[in-house]
Amino acid sequence: MEDKIQIISVLFPFIATIVAIAIGGWVITTWLRIKHGYPLDGAWGQALHPSGSKEAVERVKLLTQENAQLRAEIGSIKDRLANVERIVTDDSSRLAREIDNLQITRN
Incomplete structure (x- = not known):
């Protein structure tokens, strides 16, 4: 049990960093799409057009x-x-x- 906690405590910063990079990439991609007029995607991949x-x-x-x-x-x-x-x-x-x-x- 203690070994699992130790492994999780070692892996947590790496996992948190990967999640933060993924979310940051999504935000930047969405911002660039809006800035340059590309259509946005909905929750199921459908294009959202004004x-x-x-x-x-x-x-x-x-x-x-x-x-x-x-x-x-x-x-x-x-x-x-x-x-x-x-x-x-x-x-x-x-x-x-x-x-x-x-x-x-x-x-």
């Missing part, structure tokens, strides 16, 4: 368009904010000169 209904595809297109519009709007808001920050931080005499120059060029 559902791609027409409604979902249309929703993605609409969200992509809305995202592009919002990014453009944020860009224009950043430009306006930069101008406001420039006006606020400039000294008043320089600002007055620029306003006078704008009025002169407008007339």
Whole structure:
């Protein structure tokens, strides 16, 4: 009995290491499949594919368009904010000169 316990205590670190390597390999393989767009396998080996209904595809297109519009709007808001920050931080005499120059060029 004591011999069996001693053998198990010697083999346990090796078995635990092999199990940890196998699980780590599975995790890395799954991560690489997801990263590169390969289909995942289910519990019984069947391929799992995301559902791609027409409604979902249309929703993605609409969200992509809305995202592009919002990014453009944020860009224009950043430009306006930069101008406001420039006006606020400039000294008043320089600002007055620029306003006078704008009025002169407008007339």
